[in-house]
Each structure stands twice: as structure tokens, then as C-alpha cells.
Amino acid sequence: MGDASRVLTVDRARAFYDRFGARQDGQGFYEDPALDDLIAHAGFGDAERVFEFGCGTGRLAERLLAGHLPPRAVWLGCDVSPVMTDLAARRLAAFGERARVWRSDGRIAFAVPDRTVDRVVSCYVLDLLSSEDIRAVLVEARRVLKRPGLLCLVSLTTGVTPLSRIVSSLWRIVFRARPELVGGCRPVRLEAFVDPACWQVRHRRVVTPFGVPSEVLVLESLPVATETAANDSSHAGDRRKLRSLPIVSDRPMSGTSSDGDARRRFDPLHER
Numbered sequence: 001m002g003d004a005s006r007v008l009t010v011d012r013a014r015a016f017y018d019r020f021g022a023r024q025d026g027q028g029f030y031e032d033p034a035l036d037d038l039i040a041h042a043g044f045g046d047a048e049r050v051f052e053f054g055c056g057t058g059r060l061a062e063r064l065l066a067g068h069l070p071p072r073a074v075w076l077g078c079d080v081s082p083v084m085t086d087l088a089a090r091r092l093a094a095f096g097e098r099a100r101v102w103r104s105d106g107r108i109a110f111a112v113p114d115r116t117v118d119r120v121v122s123c124y125v126l127d128l129l130s131s132e133d134i135r136a137v138l139v140e141a142r143r144v145l146k147r148p149g150l151l152c153l154v155s156l157t158t159g160v161t162p163l164s165r166i167v168s169s170l171w172r173i174v175f176r177a178r179p180e181l182v183g184g185c186r187p188v189r190l191e192a193f194v195d196p197a198c199w200q201v202r203h204r205r206v207v208t209p210f211g212v213p214s215e216v217l218v219l220e221s222l223p224v225a226t227e228t229a230a231n232d233s234s235h236a237g238d239r240r241k242l243r244s245l246p247i248v249s250d251r252p253m254s255g256t257s258s259d260g261d262a263r264r265r266f267d268p269l270h271e272r
């Protein structure tokens, strides 16, 4: 049986994370090195508005607001689990108007207007979603991101070292047998979903603390031909700031599609 049929429905994911609640923070032993790497490459010091999809307990948001975002920057976040949104709201209350969290209904439709955020962040959420929903997240991220803007992702992935290959293989076996035992998460290769006509890979790394492999991916949303030259030049300063971030990975990726049909035409064979 493949992974696709084992992906949790929204109701099952919500029920699991309602039960799991604050225990999510115990995953830091393998999540934190990946989040450190993300923070080091996502230029949060230049961001004014950040949207986080699947914010969990708000642990990353607290870290960003307390130490990485400019003092007036705003963080917006959603999660499908009411227990998680309550935990996040309590944790972030001290930041007042700078932090806003809401409960979403599980559909991949961000309640954020077009072109209004500098960063879209999602950590350990896309590995819970179907391939179709992962593609939908990328389309939504492009819709809400300003140009230039960065999509900042972390996900469980397939191993790259002998130990991490064993861990990800075992993880997949458990996922296929009983997905709830691993929180509905399975190893995915996010890079395989990236349409090079829409995104430039500004950073990619797989980190493997304790043998658990996580893919860190920072993507810059590229302007398409229909986006006017005037719009481009008005954001030249922002683009220069992003350009000053080092590009760690610029490996060309296969496949092409334009913004509108990204969901239909990209069908990466990432799931074995």
C-alpha cells in the first residue's frame, strides 16, 4: 500500500493534534536543528509580515517574534486544531497586536489577502498532506507572498546518511501501518514539488539530528511575465536584500508550468 491512501483526513489530523497538544514541543530534539537552519537562511530580520501555516503551539512564532523579526513586524498563524490555536494564542499573548492566530477549517485556502506577506512559513505540516494539498500550499503561498517574498519550509524527508536512511525507512513502514503513531507525518521530498518557473531555490539542506532527516527549503517567489516592470522596480530594494542572502542550492529542477496550472502539471514521483 502506498503513502497516498494513508494520509490522514482533516478530521483525523485535527483529532490527533487536539490530543497531542503541548507534547508537540517535545519533538524539538530533531526539529530544532532544522529550524535553526531555516532561521539562518530566511532573512527574517527584513520581514514585516509573516504568515505561518500549521503553527502548532506557536513555538517557532515566539522565537521569531522575540529574537529575529524587526520590533514592529507582525506574525499571523493558523492551525486546524483548536487545542493548538489555544496554546499558541496563550503563548503569544505577550506580543499583543504583533501576533494573530486563528483556527482554519483544514482546507488549503489561506485567509490572507493577495501579496501581503513577506514570508510564508510551514514546518512539519506538508509531510502530513496529500500531494495535491502540498501543491495547493505552494499555489496559495505564491498568491499571498509579496514580490519578492520567501516560502520557508521544513519537512520530514528521506534519509541522506546510512542512519537517516534506516530511520526514514522505518518511519515510512510505521506510517503505512498506523499513521497516527507518527502523527500522520511521512518522509516527503519537498524539492520535487518546486516549479522552477515560479520559484527559485535560495536554500536547501537536509539535516539529520539523531538520524531523523528534515528537509529545509527556502524558496523565492519569482515574478511572472504578467507582473509589470513598474511593480518590479518598486521592489528593487527588497529584492536586493533577498539577493544578499546566500543561495546554497540552485540546482535546476525538472518540469515546467506556469502559476495557474502548477497543481495540474506537476506530479513529482516523491512517494514510493
Ligand SMILES: C[S@@+](CC[C@H](N)C(=O)[O-])C[C@H]1O[C@@H](n2cnc3c(N)ncnc32)[C@H](O)[C@@H]1O
Pocket (backbone or CB within 6 Å): 010, 013, 014, 017, 024, 031, 053, 054, 055, 056, 057, 059, 078, 079, 080, 081, 084, 104, 105, 106, 107, 108, 122, 123, 124, 125, 128, 183, 185
Ligand atoms: C507536526 S505538527 C507541527 C506543528 C508546528 N509547525 C511545529 O513545527 O511544531 C503539524 C501541525 O499541523 C496542523 N495541521 C495539520 N493539517 C492541517 C491543515 N490542513 N491546516 C492547518 N493546519 C494543519 C496540526 O494541527 C499540527 O498543529
